[in-house]
Amino acid sequence: MRVEDAPDPVVEQPTDAVVRVVRACVCGSDLHPYHTMAAADGPAPMGHEFLGVVEELGPEVSGLSRGDLVVSPFSYADNTCEYCREGLHTSCPRGGFFNSAGVGGGQAEAIRVPQAQGTLVKLPVGEDSELLPGLLTLADVYGTGYHAAHMARVRPGHTVTVIGDGAVGLLAVLSARQLGAEQIILMGRHRNRTDLGRFFGATDVVPERGEEGIAKVRELTGGHGTRAVLEAVGHMPAYEMAVGAVRAGGVISRVGVPQYEAAPVGFGSLFGPNVTLTGGPAPVRAYIEQLLPAVLDGTVEPGRVFDRTVSLEEVPDAYRAMDRREALKVLVVP
Amino acid sequence: MRVEDAPDPVVEQPTDAVVRVVRACVCGSDLHPYHTMAAADGPAPMGHEFLGVVEELGPEVSGLSRGDLVVSPFSYADNTCEYCREGLHTSCPRGGFFNSAGVGGGQAEAIRVPQAQGTLVKLPVGEDSELLPGLLTLADVYGTGYHAAHMARVRPGHTVTVIGDGAVGLLAVLSARQLGAEQIILMGRHRNRTDLGRFFGATDVVPERGEEGIAKVRELTGGHGTRAVLEAVGHMPAYEMAVGAVRAGGVISRVGVPQYEAAPVGFGSLFGPNVTLTGGPAPVRAYIEQLLPAVLDGTVEPGRVFDRTVSLEEVPDAYRAMDRREALKVLVVP
Incomplete structure (x- = not known):
């Protein structure tokens, strides 16, 4: 450099x-x-x-x-x-x-x-x-975080999980709050970042990852998962957490550039529970x-x-x- | 039996x-x-x-x-x-x-x-x-075809591709028509079925499959593909045709039960063009x-x-x- x-x-x-x-x-x-x-x-x-x-x-x-x-x-x-x-x-x-x-x-x-x-x-x-x-x-970063929330059709009273505590994830929290989300669970491990996430509107912070992180989100949502999951990372483990954390009938909205091409989308992941996958480079x-x-x-x-x-x-x-x-x-x- | x-x-x-x-x-x-x-x-x-x-x-x-x-x-x-x-x-x-x-x-x-x-x-x-x-x-079959069109948010004036000329695909054509779609391209090879599809509202029939079928849909839509693709088959080649036939910013809505678990969803398929994947077992x-x-x-x-x-x-x-x-x-x- x-x-x-x-x-x-x-x-x-x-x-x-x-x-x-x-x-x-x-x-x-x-x-x-x-x-x-x-x-x-x-x-x-x-x-x-x-x-x-x-x-x-x-x-x-x-x-x-x-x-x-x-x-x-x-x-x-x-x-x-x-x-x-x-x-x-x-x-x-x-x-x-x-x-x-x-x-x-x-x-x-x-x-x-x-x-x-x-x-x-x-x-x-x-x-x-x-x-x-x-x-x-x-x-x-703000427009990208907003794109995630917008494409997930976040509405007043909705529950939202945000995966990733980088600038986009934090501004996805802010955007979800602006769109009226009631519960915003931020998945991230960096305390100074998740504190800013709380300032922006996160109601809960889950530092755990993988199955443990999914279990925490389920625990915080009466076992259901959240209606929207905003994925601001782009790696496969983040996708897998999104699938685990989303509620039946909910939306996974990706703005982290995927570092994979193939991912689970069949009966056991997206199809069975009628989960929608959306997102992309933010306009x-x-x-x-x-x-x-x-x-x-x-x-x-x-x-x-x-x-x-x-x-x-x-x-x-x-x-x-x-x-x-x-x-x-x-x-x-x- | x-x-x-x-x-x-x-x-x-x-x-x-x-x-x-x-x-x-x-x-x-x-x-x-x-x-x-x-x-x-x-x-x-x-x-x-x-x-x-x-x-x-x-x-x-x-x-x-x-x-x-x-x-x-x-x-x-x-x-x-x-x-x-x-x-x-x-x-x-x-x-x-x-x-x-x-x-x-x-x-x-x-x-x-x-x-x-x-x-x-x-x-x-x-x-x-x-x-x-x-x-x-x-x-x-009617409710399932309707679910495909409903989840794809088909609206008056939209362009729609329906993949599959079984009963669900044909009733997805009917449903897209009811929701006001203007152009409905039915991908299917059985003449008696696609004729019924035309009766239900299909404006075009594409018997070709794979890359050839995709090229035909693109040709019929000024190169863009259609805003919605209703996938009523469930096999991987149908998914691939859906990815090829959908317009940037459009929706692939699946009601054919997927006979696969992993599928392309990365930058080169869904993410780059902001394509949404939705659908599931119809309620x-x-x-x-x-x-x-x-x-x-x-x-x-x-x-x-x-x-x-x-x-x-x-x-x-x-x-x-x-x-x-x-x-x-x-x-x-x-």
Whole structure:
């Protein structure tokens, strides 16, 4: 992991914008290439969560001006196609992900944003606002946690289990609370994280895993399990816990990127009890306008997931700290 | 497969009823034990679809009288617990399935029905009604097809693929049509069945299977696939076709009992395109009151799935004919 000088990004397509990054951060999913990418593969841009100031605009971008403070979802999209209109921006045919196909990353001084008009959302605060960390969570982790709860159709009075005490899991707790869940069981073992989970609305914390963890959830729910299970990890043991913790007729909603392809879905797991499996990469663009007001007025404080701040030069330390679970989520101030 | 004299069923529990069977039938799922059960296992009752006349009632059954013509769902349930109140009768803790735990089958002259008050639904017609075949489909195949469409949240204007041209698949077509689907693609290869599917509302028929079948569905939907896929088969190739035919953000709804436990659900199948997997054994009791009026007034004719009628003595021929695909669904008149 190293920091390198790269050419300044420029407008390449008429629908592009160039954004000077004001805040970025490191995502749990950034740790996957951190583990697997070889140095020999050469320099690669990293990061997909950022907010910043518009510096340049392509001629086809309207609704934005130079100097606007904007937040970007972790994937870009035109926001006009039939998928975007349904709120499924991650399936936009003109959309894509940062750090690929010639598009850079958010852990940088500046970044080129394709489909800028459909992607970027103007923020009604200044560069010096204390709300920037909370607003930055709209780029990924808050919208992803919300996607989990939304796809699980969490409603007032529902019971919910959240698997995983990373930033997404904790903000899935917050989202389930916002949607009116009555009982929210957070499965996680890191005390400082689960404490934040309680602050966000968790009513119970289960540090146990596997069969023991499932038994605890069942114990807390009169033997039934919870109506929704929000799975924010992505490994097979988390899937198995989800199957064990969900109530008959309930929903398992996954936002942890699955590190497996095949999983149990037959009579003995999902089919027999009419359990629904849903979720996927979050179309966070679909949720930004909806989640923004409560961040702006301080009703919710998703920015509390950041427990460390680094400069761009210190980003390698940030990866190390998150990888060792010394930091929950690291804010980057370029 | 043989027909044997068995002791007359009697009321054993105060919540039981004994019903004289007026119409029964053979289900596609009856063919599983037909293939696998050894004669050496001894005599076993068969069948789980029937309507008939109440002959005896336990002292705790109210709302029913001797002489009532009633239809029974393929599973019994109390219709009062929290699962039943949510419409998930197949998860009723006091419920169960016929042909097990001392409860007999529907391919008989009479049957004991546990939880009779919650299970049986009185029919406002006589034993000689021409509507009996249609009303009998409420016991399983119509309610199961409807469950597939209901769980997939089919709405007016939606596109739907139905996999399987058995009775359940054909009635899933009918149900999708009732819920307002605009395009209904039926995947099936038996011309007489797919013709009935067209009568029930299929707009397109795809006889191809596998990759070829998927390509046809994509071709018929501008490359997108359909918003809902109703899977009424239960074998892995049908699951794979469902994954290939579903639109991003869509729903695969299974009512064919899965003959597999593990299946692809990762980034490359369900997760990446935010596809939802749902379904299970249908709580048909939940749908009977809702589906009944259109059967009674002839708006829908689900009874058209029956293409052969046999006596109780001829039931072994009925299994043979269905197994050889010579009959779609066989009506039994004891």
